[in-house]
Amino acid sequence: MDRVRIGVLASGRGSNFQSIAEAIRRGEIDAEVAVLVCNVPGAGAIERAQELNVPHVVIDHAAFGKDREAFEHAVAAELTKCDVRLVVLAGFMRLLTPHFLRQFPNRILNIHPSLLPAFPGAHGIRDAIAHGAKVTGLTIHLVDESLDGGPIVLQKAVPVEEGDSEERLAARVLDWEHVLYPLAVKLFVEGRLTVEGRRVRIDWSGLERPSVP
Ligand code: GRF
Numbered sequence: 001m002d003r004v005r006i007g008v009l010a011s012g013r014g015s016n017f018q019s020i021a022e023a024i025r026r027g028e029i030d031a032e033v034a035v036l037v038c039n040v041p042g043a044g045a046i047e048r049a050q051e052l053n054v055p056h057v058v059i060d061h062a063a064f065g066k067d068r069e070a071f072e073h074a075v076a077a078e079l080t081k082c083d084v085r086l087v088v089l090a091g092f093m094r095l096l097t098p099h100f101l102r103q104f105p106n107r108i109l110n111i112h113p114s115l116l117p118a119f120p121g122a123h124g125i126r127d128a129i130a131h132g133a134k135v136t137g138l139t140i141h142l143v144d145e146s147l148d149g150g151p152i153v154l155q156k157a158v159p160v161e162e163g164d165s166e167e168r169l170a171a172r173v174l175d176w177e178h179v180l181y182p183l184a185v186k187l188f189v190e191g192r193l194t195v196e197g198r199r200v201r202i203d204w205s206g207l208e209r210p211s212v213p
Contacts, residue, residue, distance in 0.1 A: 004189045005034040007084035009075065009092040014038075014045025015174065016090035016111060016181050021052045023182035031189045034082040037075055039094060055082070061094055072100040079104075086188055089143065090181070093122070098145050106151075106195050108143040109188065111181050113173045115139060115155055120148035125170045128160060135159055138173050140184040142195065151200045153184050153193060183210065 008017045017036060023029050036049040036056040049056035057078055064071040071094075079087060080103075089110040101108065114124035116139040121127070128136035137157040144150035156176045160169060187193050192203040 004031040004086055005082060005084050006031050006086045006088055006185070006189075007079040007082060008033055008036045008088045008090050010036060010038050010043065010045035010090045011040045011093040012043050012045065012091045014043065014048040014090065016177055017045050017088075018048045018052065019178035020088065020090070020182050020185055021048075021054055023186070025052075029182060029186045029189055031086070031185065034084050035078060037078055039071075039075075039092070045091075068094075068097055069099060072097055076100055076103055086185070088181075088185060095147070096143065101143060101145060106142055109153065109181075109184060110141055110143045110148070110150070111177055111184075112139045112141070112148050113170065113177070115157060116141065116148055116152065125173065126166050129164060129166060129169060133160055136169070136173070138177050138180065140180060142200065151195055151198050153187065153200050153202070154180050156180055180210070 008020065010017050021033050024031055024033060033054045036045060036054050038045045038056065038058050039061045041058050041060055046056055046058060059071065059074050059078065061071045085107060087104050087108040089108065112124055114128055115137040119127040119136065135157050137155060139152055140154045141152045142150040158173050158176060187202060194201040
């Protein structure tokens with residue numbers, strides 16, 4: 001069977017993108033990052049793509065003004081051109097419209113730095129600290145039309161420590177993101193995920209199951 005072609009969408013630093021690209025390079029995931037699409041000129045993800053030799057393209061959302069559909073159309077066209085089967089959102093800070101989502105049903109993964117459904121939105125870490133949560137974590141989920149509300153694939157709990165700053169907690173969560181996002185991509189690529197309503201069933205046969213949460 002052909003290797004699954006992945007399109008990664010990123011807006012920022014790109015460390016999750018790198019963790020997935022490196023897991024592929026190490027032979028842990030039988031797939032290929034066909035393209036990195038970045039919507040922010042100058043973002044760190046672009047430099048990482050250059051270093052990793054991954055094809056990349058910048059589609060600046062600002063150039064489309066308020067026309068979200070036109071921006072998404074350009075992104076979808078790039079993904080289609082690259083024959084992408086799995087779309088991986090890795091710090092992609094734009095909401096996707098139903099029109100885009102319908103083109104990749106149950107084929108878009110996202111990572112969010114909280115234990116969803118707690119603390120959705122752009123500030124998952126900050127909101128957990130502000131709320132006084134003792135435990136937060138990360139969630140990898142399939143993307144549907146809700147905000148950070150699609151079927152959950154993997155979660156990992158991370159304790160909030162006394163006096164944690166946003167940066168310190170985010171760094172501990174990020175360490176786990178770099179472990180679990182490549183794993184979630186591997187599970188998808190190997191056809192081990194079955195979506196039943198809100199529930200994602202995982203076939204762990206022959207795999208070492210991580211000790212989460
Ligand atoms: C991560 O914390 C992820 O949970 C959130 O955005 C951040 C992206 O980091 N969605 P990076 O760009 O992958 O380094």
